[in-house]
Amino acid sequence: MSVHQESLEISKPSERMEEAPELEYRAVSHDSLSMFLAAIGGAILGMLLTLLILALINGGTLSFSGGERLTNFEATLDRVNENVGAVSANVDLVSQQAQALADQLSTVEQTLRAELANQDTDIANLNTAVSQLDVTRQQFDLFMGALSQAMSEMQSVGQPASQSATPAAPAASQAATPAAARVMRSQEVAPDSISVILFVDANGNGVLDDGEAPVTGATLSLTDGAGSVIASERSTADGVLFSDLSAGEYVVSVEDAAGHTLQSAHTAEIAVAEDATAGQVVYLPVAAD
Structure with a gap:
């Protein structure tokens, strides 16, 4: 009896050992089926997403028209x-x-610059011509003074001796009339200035020549158009300069010739223009000792 029980006890474990692989196979089969179904679901989901993307690209439809759209795109490009x-x-x-x-x-600019340069040259030539005209006028005044004196002397010589004493006074008066002071324009003097030069006229031609010395220590005054003396200066080796003058009429007067005898009038009338481009120089000759 005891032996039979032991055999029964031994057989029971054997039966339990045979049933365990069946359970393990069932678990593995169930996992494989789940994985297969998951793969099929992923494929279907990927296909749906692909169809959705194609529908979005084709304008909301799944019909294929990419060739025509590509042609239109190329034409637009x-x-x-x-x-x-x-x-x-x-x-x-x-x-x-x-x-x-x-x-x-650039051509217009060059043309304008050339015209401006030509105008500057024309203005310089005009100033030179005016200066020469002033010299000519001064020489003409000297000539007319000498001619008037000669005519007076001829008239006095042609009259009888008894009457020569009577017209002697007019002749002397005409001979004593001095020539006008010489006035010239100069680019070396400011347009609003007047330069006055007293010089010893060694050859008596009324023109400042090389080697003729200036007169220093003479007193000169400047009077404006209202008759007021606005300046009084003593001459130096460079003469006298009246500067910063307003436009208008002025009179230059020699108050004291420093012991010399003037060969021209002791006054000179000067007009300062508002648009002047050059100053003026007054030449006053005195007799040589």
């Missing part, structure tokens, strides 16, 4: 290229026109 080429051509044309305009402006 060609038109854009043509427009870009036209704009580039227009930019090149505008650039050429701008360059031509710049060249024209």
Whole structure:
């Protein structure tokens, strides 16, 4: 009896050992089926997403029209290229026109500069001509004074001795009339200034020549148009300079010739113009000792 029980006890573990692999196989089969179903679901989901993307690309439909859309896109791209080429051509044309305009402006600038230079030359020539005209006028005044004196002397010589004493006073009066002071324009003097030069006229021609000495220590005054003396100066080796004058009429007067005898009038009338481009120089000759 005891032996039989032991055999029964031994057989029971054997039966339990045979049932365990069946349970393990069932668990593995269940996991494989789940994985297979998950793979099929992922494939279906990927296909749905692909169809959705295609629908979005084709404008909400799944019909394939990519070739036509690609052709339209290429045509649009060609038109854009043509427009870009036209704009580039227009930019090149505008650039050429701008360059031509710049060249024209440069030519106009050069022309204007040349005209301004010519005008400066003309103004300089005009000032030179005015200065020469002033010299000619002074020489003419000297000539007329000498001629008047000669005529007076001829008249006094042609009269009888009994009457020569009577007209002697007019002749002396005419002979004593001095020539006008010589006035010239000079670019070396400011337009609002008057320079006065007293000099010893060694040859008596009324013109300041090389080697003729200036008179120093003489007193000269300047009177404005209202008759008021606005300046009084003593002459130096460079003469006297009245500067910073307003436009108007002025009179230069020799108050004291420093012991010399003037060969011209002791006054000179000067007009300072508002638009003057050069100053004026008054030459006052005195007799040589």
